[in-house]
Each structure stands twice: as C-alpha cells, then as structure tokens.
Amino acid sequence: MGLGGLPDTKSACMFKISVVRLLIYCIFTFKNFSETSETFTVYRCQQHDLQGVAIGSRVASMECEAQALGSRLVSRRCLVLSLSDASVGKLENATFNNVAGVLIVLPSHEWSRDLEERFVNFEHELLSTELALPVYFVFEDSVIAAIQKDLNERAEMEAHGGVISSRLSSGTYFKAISNVLWSTGHRLVVHSAPVSRLDHASLVNIEVKLVYIGTDPFKGYLRSNAEQNLPVVVVCAHYDALSAIPSLSHGADANGSGVVALLELARIFAHIFGSYGTRPKYDLVFLLSGGGNYNYMGSKRWVDQMSKETNGLAFLDSVAYVICLEGLGSSQFANAIFAHLSRPPKHGSFSHQFLRNVNLSSVLHWGNVSSAVITPSHPSYVYPVHKKINLNEDFLSWEHERFSTYRLPGVTLSSWPSHHIANQMRHRSFDGGPVYRTLACSGIQVTRTCFRGTVCPSVLARNTRIVAEALFRTVFEIEDVQAVLDTTFVRRQWITDDSVTAVLDLVVRHPRSSQLLLDSDEYPPSVSPHLREPRSRLLQSLVYLMKSLLHHVHVVRHPLSPQSAGKQVKSAGKFRPSATEDDESVTFGGPGDTHSSRSPAVAYSSAFGDVDVVLYTASGPATMSVYRLKSSAFDLFVALAIGFYLAVLYFILEVSTSLLFCGCFVSYLGRLICQRCVRIL
Structure with a gap:
C-alpha cells in the first residue's frame, strides 16, 4: 500500500x-524527587536484661515511611518527634498502634534547663521500660529540620480534613490540592544485624599495688621484715558508664571524675613513694573496677578473687580502709565534699583520722591557710553522711557498701549529698559529650562544645588535691601539731587544672557503656566481624597510663554475671565464699600483666549476690538512610498526565x-x- x-x-x-x-x-x-542520598548517624536506645526484666528497645532494624506526631498513627510507619514531645507514654501508644519505629530528634543548639530536666526524667523512664519497637535518637540539623517541617505540614492537612471540605474557598481549595500533589514523603531505613545476646560478656579490673621498698643511697636501706606486711589502703573508682543511649554514655562526672582523681592520686603517690627517705605506714592499692553500674560487680569480683587465694585472704585481712571516689567534678552542691559511710567512725580509728584529715585538707586547699586550725566554730567543708546498708534491696547505693558487705571498712567521697541525688546524676547520656552547654566555672559563664559535661576542671583539681592531702597525712601519720596544721604537703602545682583536663578528656572522649568495652571474641559467632561494634580503646589507654606511672599492673577479666560464667548463683552460710574457676585471663601490654582469676558464685542476700545481667549487640552508632518519596496522589496525577498526553498525541x-x-x-x-x-x- x-x-x-x-x-x-x-x-x-x-x-x-x-x-x-x-x-x-x-x-x-523530576530528578530532584528521586534523590535519596541523605544519611545520618543515629543512636539506638539501650537494651539489656536486668534481674530477668527486659529493658529498652528490643528491635534494631527499621525500614518504614516517616510520619509526624500530629498525624494519625498508622501501622508500619516511623514516628518522628522532637525531644520536647517525647514521653514513654507516647512510645507505648505507638507500640500499641503497631508503629514500625520511633526517631527522636535531639536539639543541637544550647539546651535549656527545663529541656535537660525533661530529658533526664525521660531517660530514667526508658531505663525501666520495655519497648517492642526500634527507638533511635538523632541530632537536629538543617535536613532533619526540613523533614520535620514537611511531616508537620502533612499532619496539619490531615488534621483539617485534607482537601475535602466545603468551608474552603476556591483559591484555598486548589492550593490544598497542590500541596497534596506536591508533598514529599520520607522513607527511613536502618539496616542492622539481628540483635544477639552477649552470653560471654565480661568486665575488666585494673589493679596496681604501690609498695615502698626503700632506697636510701647512704644507708642502703631496704624494707625490713617488720615492714613486709604493712596495712593497705585501697583507692577505688569504677570506670564504666550507663545511660538510655549507650553510644552517648560518656559519663564525665559519673564516674569519669572519679577515674581522673584516682589516676592523679596514683601519679602523685608514685612520685612520693619513689622519693628518698620516705617511710609510709601504709601500702596503697589503686583499683579501677568495671561493672560499677551493675551493682558494682567489678568490686565484688575483686574481693571474691582475693577470698579464694591464700595470699588474697592475708591481703584482705591487711586492708585497713577502702576509699571510693565518685562524682567529684561538679560544683552544683555548695562546693562541698560528702563522705558517705555505712556507720559512724569510731574515735581513734583509721576512718576517724582520715575524715579528720579530709576536713583539714578542705580548709587548707580552699585558700584559708591562716585559720586552718579546726575548732568547733570553724566551718566544715566535708560533711559525713551515714546510711545503713539495706540488704533486702537489689542494688547498693554506693561502691563502699560493696566492700562493707565483706566487712571491709570504707567511704565514698563525692560531691553528691545523698544517694537519691546520686541516682539522678547517674545514668545520664549528656554527662559529657559533644553538646553545647553553658558551664558555671569559677563564676564565669562559658559556652562551648566540650566532652566534660557539668564537670568543672578547677573543682575537680581542688577536690583531688584535698583527697591527696588527706591521704598523705594519714598514710604517713602526720602528727596534729600547729606547725603542720598550717602547711600543705600537696602543692597546687602538683595537681593543676591542665593536668586534670588532659586526663578527663582522655577518659570522656569515647562512650564507656559496658557493651562498647567488650572484646570482639565476646560476640556470638552468628554476628559477622564487620558488624561488631569497634571496641573502645579506653581500657588500653588506662592500662598504658597506669604502666607509665607504676609497675606490676594487674589486668583481670571476670564474667559480668553468673550466666556469663555458665553457672547459676547458689547460697551458702559462710562469710568467706567458695569460688569456681570461671574467670579468664586477659593481657594488656605484655605477658607480665596476665593473671588468672577465680570468682565465687555465692549469694547471701540481694546485696551480697550477683546481678543477672544480659547485654545485647547493636548498641553502637548506626547509619540511617532517608529516601525522598512522592505521595500516591502525585503518582496517580503523573500517570493520568502521561496518559492524557499520549492520548492527545495519538x-x-x-x-x-x-x-x-x-x-x-x-x-x-x-x-x-x-x-x-x-x-x-
């Protein structure tokens, strides 16, 4: 044709x-509608089992479309809300409506006092609630703000009935239609490996004993036989942190300040004990314990290890006192130091003399040297707080109570006046970390991004000097004469703000949640090596720092809970507990630091017993991808437009x-x- x-x-x-x-x-x-290259770093909510109770978010993976709080909750969607709108009740309501996940936006600018208090209360609720959906936190930026704005506009349109309303004028009607057609949806995707139990979770104790040997160059003095078994003073601080967001558990004041004070004391007394002509009346042991936020399991494992060994029993008998350090960097409570005790000290005891020296040292290092003599009318800067141990409670209030259950006298020095306030100050995500804050330091308001939280280096340095002065006077048994009452033995230049700041930045630089301090071999084989959280180098740094100051650093790894050791807790009626050889050896820095340990599995009451703790994987920072999607109305409109165009063309x-x-x-x-x-x- x-x-x-x-x-x-x-x-x-x-x-x-x-x-x-x-x-x-x-x-x-329409290329800009299909661009999806937006990624953010998000932080997952805490997940662990404590005493058989599931706590925190139980799911890690999330892939769903985002929706705002003002819109109707739809199943299989992700709820995006600001911190000011977040509450556990809303999360439980989202779980009831089968929401696929929750993303909580944290402000990146300066936080108000009300917002901080709200977040602290929200965290404490999260640490006692089980949530059957993934919960993530993200810091706000321009892209996140734009996404929230789009979601809020869509929620507002839904609240007004959409475009089907007789009350709308013609112009508003077509504008509403245009908003519906051109609105953008957002799909949030977090790919994570299945959450697995860490059945072999452990804690690490770092111990060093400071013993004076004697090196008089003129007399060739060596330690005599009578001085071989001097009494021992143990200085202890736990280094781990816990909060509702493991990746943000920096713990500047709880208990980074205690770790810094212990390291500074070790540095000062290593120099003093190494000087010629000094003959202390006590040996010193510095203990950095793990598992402090799980009923001070590190301290319990350390005492149980000593109880098993023959030399350890003799060592425990020689322990005169245990000094625990926690929360010494904040000036929120009248610049005072509180000595928390299980019972009032007896007159003439080591505890009585040490607390007396602490009070004297506080006067000396507050600058009031001329009137340093303590009289009944003299103001006291150290306040003893007596609290009996309640053995029926599941958790102890202070670390010295763990030693007191083994009849080892002790005290906890802290800036926190009571255990109720201590429970409020602990378990906080933004106790340090990259957050804008306004700090009151020596009367000057400073705004900066820092890793120190509410810790003021000058306050921490002063409190450390007070403890060092009191410990020096007690260890060397300085007599109470007027000549020495007006003199400081620990100089201000020995412990400065700069030295404290350097160590504090080292300790607080990375999060110290127990999940992030584990070895890679403690993960189950089902978790691929590239999906395991990178281990924090904090422990290696602490060991290296201790080895640079002292010799014979002992690093011992213990099981965190009885399930980690593969055995259940049993009961016994004796004070000295029996033990099982379930602990492992760990090496840091050399073969001389490898030591086996044997921990008991015996419980007498809730306070004496082990804590049943189960940790889980997928606690580190994750990457969230945000995909921009057009609405279904837009897809229908485009399909109709293309069909109409093709029909006209045909x-x-x-x-x-x-x-x-x-x-x-x-x-x-x-x-x-x-x-x-x-x-x-």
Missing part, C-alpha cells in the same frame, strides 16, 4: 520519538494521518480528472 503505508510508517516513528522524548523529559524534570497523529490520506486521495482524484479531461479534449 504505497498510498497509506507511508503515512502509517511515519506516524509510528513520530509516536516512538515522542514517547522517548517524554521519558527523557520526565527523568530530568489523536493528533491520527487526525494528521487522516488529513494527509484525504489530501493524497483528493490529489490523486484531481490528477485522474485532469487526465480524463485531457483525453476528452
């Missing part, structure tokens, strides 16, 4: 070219083809008529 074939072939080619042109136009016109091509065919036919008839007329003529 020469007459009709040519137009049909031409129209088909034109139709194909038009379709390709339309596709190219759609790709380049109609035009068909009409043009018909007209062309008619023209060709008329032309052909004209030529025939002309030819016939010519023949007739």
Whole structure:
C-alpha cells in the first residue's frame, strides 16, 4: 500500500520519538524527587536484661515511611518527634498502634534547663521500660529540620480534613490540592544485624599495688621484715558508664571524675613513694573496677578473687580502709565534699583520722591557710553522711557498701549529698559529650562544645588535691601539731587544672557503656566481624597510663554475671565464699600483666549476690538512610498526565494521518480528472 503505508510508517516513528522524548523529559524534570542520598548517624536506645526484666528497645532494624506526631498513627510507619514531645507514654501508644519505629530528634543548639530536666526524667523512664519497637535518637540539623517541617505540614492537612471540605474557598481549595500533589514523603531505613545476646560478656579490673621498698643511697636501706606486711589502703573508682543511649554514655562526672582523681592520686603517690627517705605506714592499692553500674560487680569480683587465694585472704585481712571516689567534678552542691559511710567512725580509728584529715585538707586547699586550725566554730567543708546498708534491696547505693558487705571498712567521697541525688546524676547520656552547654566555672559563664559535661576542671583539681592531702597525712601519720596544721604537703602545682583536663578528656572522649568495652571474641559467632561494634580503646589507654606511672599492673577479666560464667548463683552460710574457676585471663601490654582469676558464685542476700545481667549487640552508632518519596496522589496525577498526553498525541497523529490520506486521495482524484479531461479534449 504505497498510498497509506507511508503515512502509517511515519506516524509510528513520530509516536516512538515522542514517547522517548517524554521519558527523557520526565527523568530530568523530576530528578530532584528521586534523590535519596541523605544519611545520618543515629543512636539506638539501650537494651539489656536486668534481674530477668527486659529493658529498652528490643528491635534494631527499621525500614518504614516517616510520619509526624500530629498525624494519625498508622501501622508500619516511623514516628518522628522532637525531644520536647517525647514521653514513654507516647512510645507505648505507638507500640500499641503497631508503629514500625520511633526517631527522636535531639536539639543541637544550647539546651535549656527545663529541656535537660525533661530529658533526664525521660531517660530514667526508658531505663525501666520495655519497648517492642526500634527507638533511635538523632541530632537536629538543617535536613532533619526540613523533614520535620514537611511531616508537620502533612499532619496539619490531615488534621483539617485534607482537601475535602466545603468551608474552603476556591483559591484555598486548589492550593490544598497542590500541596497534596506536591508533598514529599520520607522513607527511613536502618539496616542492622539481628540483635544477639552477649552470653560471654565480661568486665575488666585494673589493679596496681604501690609498695615502698626503700632506697636510701647512704644507708642502703631496704624494707625490713617488720615492714613486709604493712596495712593497705585501697583507692577505688569504677570506670564504666550507663545511660538510655549507650553510644552517648560518656559519663564525665559519673564516674569519669572519679577515674581522673584516682589516676592523679596514683601519679602523685608514685612520685612520693619513689622519693628518698620516705617511710609510709601504709601500702596503697589503686583499683579501677568495671561493672560499677551493675551493682558494682567489678568490686565484688575483686574481693571474691582475693577470698579464694591464700595470699588474697592475708591481703584482705591487711586492708585497713577502702576509699571510693565518685562524682567529684561538679560544683552544683555548695562546693562541698560528702563522705558517705555505712556507720559512724569510731574515735581513734583509721576512718576517724582520715575524715579528720579530709576536713583539714578542705580548709587548707580552699585558700584559708591562716585559720586552718579546726575548732568547733570553724566551718566544715566535708560533711559525713551515714546510711545503713539495706540488704533486702537489689542494688547498693554506693561502691563502699560493696566492700562493707565483706566487712571491709570504707567511704565514698563525692560531691553528691545523698544517694537519691546520686541516682539522678547517674545514668545520664549528656554527662559529657559533644553538646553545647553553658558551664558555671569559677563564676564565669562559658559556652562551648566540650566532652566534660557539668564537670568543672578547677573543682575537680581542688577536690583531688584535698583527697591527696588527706591521704598523705594519714598514710604517713602526720602528727596534729600547729606547725603542720598550717602547711600543705600537696602543692597546687602538683595537681593543676591542665593536668586534670588532659586526663578527663582522655577518659570522656569515647562512650564507656559496658557493651562498647567488650572484646570482639565476646560476640556470638552468628554476628559477622564487620558488624561488631569497634571496641573502645579506653581500657588500653588506662592500662598504658597506669604502666607509665607504676609497675606490676594487674589486668583481670571476670564474667559480668553468673550466666556469663555458665553457672547459676547458689547460697551458702559462710562469710568467706567458695569460688569456681570461671574467670579468664586477659593481657594488656605484655605477658607480665596476665593473671588468672577465680570468682565465687555465692549469694547471701540481694546485696551480697550477683546481678543477672544480659547485654545485647547493636548498641553502637548506626547509619540511617532517608529516601525522598512522592505521595500516591502525585503518582496517580503523573500517570493520568502521561496518559492524557499520549492520548492527545495519538489523536493528533491520527487526525494528521487522516488529513494527509484525504489530501493524497483528493490529489490523486484531481490528477485522474485532469487526465480524463485531457483525453476528452
């Protein structure tokens, strides 16, 4: 068909070219709607089991479309809300409505006091609630703010009934239609390995004993036999932190300040004990314990280890006192130091003398040297707080109570006046970390991004000097004469703000949640190596720092809970507990620091017993991808528009083809008529 074939072939080619042109136009016109390269660092909510009770978020993976709090909760969607709107009740309501996940946006600017208090209360509720959905936290930025704005606008339209409303004017009607068509949805995706139990979770104790040997160059003095078994003073602080967000558990004041004070004391007394002519009346042991936020399991494992060994029993009998350090960096409570005791000290005891020296040292290092003599009318800067141990409670209030259960006298020195306030100050995510804060330091308001939280280096340095002065006077048994009452033995230059700040930044630089301090071999085999959280180098740094100051650093790894050791807790009626050889050896820095340990599995009451703790994987920071999606109404509109365009194009091509065919036919008839007329003529 020469007459009709040519137009049909031409129209088909034109139709194909038009379709390709339309596709190219759609790709380049709507390219910005398909861009999905937005990623954020998010922080998962805490997950662990404590005393058989499941706590925290139980799911890690999340892939769903985002929705705002003002919209109707739809199943399989992710709820995005600001911290000011977050509460455990809303999270439980989201769980009831089968919401697929929750993303809580944290402010990146300076926090108000009300917002901080709200977040602290919210954290404490999270640490006692089980949530069957993934909960993540993210810091606000311009992209997150834009996403929240889009979600809130969509929620507002839903609240007003959408576009179907007779009260809307024509202009508002078409504007609402336009908003619905051009609104953008957001799909949140967090890929995570399945959450697994850490059945072999452990804690690490770092111990060093400071013993004076004697090196008089003139007399060749060595330690005599009578001085071989001097009484021992133990200085202890736990280094781990706990909060509702493991990746943000920096713990500057709880208990980074205690760790810093212990390291500074170790540095000062290592220098003092190494000097010529000094003969202390006590040996010192510095203990950095793990598991402090799990009922001080590190201290319990340390005492149980000593109880098993023959030399350890003799060592425990020689312990004169245990000094625990916690929360010494804040000036929120009248710049005072509180000595928390299980019972009032007896007159003439080590505890009585040490507390007396602490009170004297506080006066000396507060700058009031001229009137340093303590009189009944003299103001006291150290306040003893007596609290009996309640053995029926599941958790102890202070670390010295763990030693008191083994009849080892002790005290906890802290800036916190009571265990109720201590429970409020502990378990806080933003106790240090990269957060804008306004700190009151020596009367000057400073705004900065720091890793120190509410810790003021000058306050921490002063409190450390007070403890060092009191410990020096007690260890060397300085007599109470007027000549020495007006003199400070620990100089201000020995413990400065700069030295404290350097160690504090080292301790608080990385989060210290127990899950993030584990070895890679403590993860179950089902978790791939590339999916395991990178282990914090804090322990190696602490061991290296201790080895640079002292020799014979003992690093011992213990099981965190009886389940980690593979055995259950049993009961016994004796004071000295029996033990099982379930602890492992761990090496840091060299073979000389490898020591086996054997921990007992015996409980007498809730306070004496082990804590049943189960940790889980997927506690580190994760990456969230945000994909921009158009609404279903937009997809329908585009489909209708493309269909309409193709229909019109097809109609035009068909009409043009018909007209062309008619023209060709008329032309052909004209030529025939002309030819016939010519023949007739």
